[in-house]
Amino acid sequence: MIRNLLRAAFFLFVISETWATADAQTLVLTGGTVYASPEAAPLADAVIIATNGVITAIGSRSEVQIPADIRVIDCTGKTIVAGFWNSHVHFTEPVWRNAGAAPAVTLEAHMQEMLTRWGFTSVWDLGSDPDDSLPLRRRVNSGEVPGPNIFFAGNMFPKGGHPVYIPREVPLPEVATPEEAAKLSRDYLAMGLDGIKLFTGAFMGDRPVVNMEPAVARAAVDVAHGQGKPVFAHPQNKTGVDTVIEAGVDVLAHTASSQSGYTPEQLARFKSQGIALIPTLSLFTTVVLDPAVTERVVAAAVGQLKQFSDNGGVVLFGTDIGFIKLYDTSREVELMHRVLGERQVLASLTTNPATYFKATNKGRVEKGFDADLAVLDGDPLADVRNLAKVTYTIRAGQVIYQKP
Ligand SMILES: [Zn+2]
Incomplete structure (x- = not known):
């Protein structure tokens, strides 16, 4: 009886895992330079992985493994900051x-x-x-x-x-x-x-x-x-x-x-x-x-x-x-x-x-934060006007604007 219950529980667990994987929305940004926050040092040739609206990994290309079969946006030459x-x-x-x-x-x-x-x-x-x-x-x-x-x-x-x-x-x-x-x-x-x-x-x-x-x-x-x-x-x-x-x-x-x-x-x-x-x-x-x-x-x-x-x-x-x-x-x-x-x-x-405004999961490009991002065509710390040169706007891991 106990064994059956355990088996049933395990089965449910597997089902929910499968569902979560099938439903997962994953987006990967590669090659950009990231300012995790205004005070942070730049991270060059970065990989950011966003899953279900949240940043699940960020690091240099050698540190982060890119999953297969998902949407990858090449951000080479771009600068990525929080949305x-x-x-x-x-x-x-x-x-x-x-x-x-x-x-x-x-x-x-x-x-x-x-x-x-x-x-x-x-x-x-x-x-x-x-x-x-x-x-x-x-x-x-x-x-x-x-x-x-x-x-x-x-x-x-x-x-x-x-x-x-x-x-x-x-x-x-x-x-x-x-x-x-x-x-x-x-x-x-x-x-x-x-x-x-x-x-x-x-x-x-x-x-x-x-x-x-x-x-x-x-x-x-x-x-x-x-x-x-x-x-x-x-x-x-x-x-x-x-x-x-x-x-x-x-x-x-x-x-x-x-x-x-x-x-x-x-x-x-x-x-x-x-x-x-x-x-x-x-x-x-x-x-x-x-x-x-x-x-x-x-x-x-x-x-x-x-x-x-x-x-x-x-x-x-x-x-x-x-x-x-x-x-x-x-x-x-x-x-x-x-x-x-x-x-x-x-x-x-x-x-x-x-x-x-106590939006504690926003404002930074860090693991565990909402995947709200602005991909800029230039470094805003080199020229503040680059803050207005936006290539992609991403909210909760979804591209809500892409420069034509
Ligand atoms: Zn007003």
């Missing part, structure tokens, strides 16, 4: 409308133009219509539409703070009281969103910036933090930055171009509270039309990035694409590189967001 994060995007362009039913080819084409051809394997959407974006994420995660891992933050605006650059007919959720903010925060997270985005300052054109009351912001933050979720904020001006600090917000979604520099008090609080910054520098080159004004605004934003980074703050790469149409990441990395080293820019795209 990139864009921590500030929006799925709000007309192409995403009715994304639950739209043709997959249309969605794939735009996903490629906007994100996957720039190496992005994880993105934070800081405000879109969940009726479109949640079905879009389902189709991406099913593999029907090749795309990145998507996180969503639900946005909320101060009472009377409908920014001038968002058409009046687009309904925006405004909150007047702490109770309203707490309720909206709960509703967003119950819907399946992953965080909250507050407009602690809303740009009103010729009229004064409308700021969110700190107590209102605090109520939204408390609900999110109670569920372990991050809170982002669009600060707009000094009061908006101070509200971020007072309310316990985690991430500044922009530099504040209307403030000439962060104050020593602000920098001290950024550090003690662990606040992160998404610079969105190239955004400022697209929204102002007078070139002299643009250069002044960009210089102020770059100066804030330098202050913030020198202060030891966590910098997260982000461009606000979707709101702007500058999908090419070259300008953003070049502007960041005015004050950050190549390794710091690479960290803002990989290790910094993975660590900050």
